Amino acid sequence: QVQLVEFGGGLVQAGDSLRLSCAASGRTSSTYHMGWFRQAPGKEREFVAGISWGGINTYYSDSVKGRFTISRDSAKNTVFLQMNSLKPEDTAVYYCAARRISVSYRSSEYGYWGQGTQVTVSS
Secondary structure, eight states: OEEEEEEEEEEEEOOOEEEEEEEETTTTTTGGEEEEEEOOOTTOOOEEEOOOOOOOEEETTTTTTTTEEEEEGGGGGGEEEEEEEEOOGGEEEEEEESSSSSSOOOGOOEEEEOOOOOEEEOO
């Protein structure tokens, strides 16, 4: 069992930066592959970024590539999403998620989710 809690959302202006954190707890949480997803009102939940359990492999959606960076501190069981050059279209609730096998782009393949944190980017 893995519990996930996100931190760091807020209201920022276009062009600003924000860093989200996801604290994981559970006996083997450090061995899980992690993903960040987001969901805007009226839209489906979409993949944003993912990182392998060892932190070596990272994955990004085309919409955030070059602006967002995912990383993890395995000693602290925490995953980060550094978001730079934010745009109004980045506005959404951001969720972190965990799964055992590998990073997946599909939200349905993750078994553990945080409660989400709101990110609002004003123009």
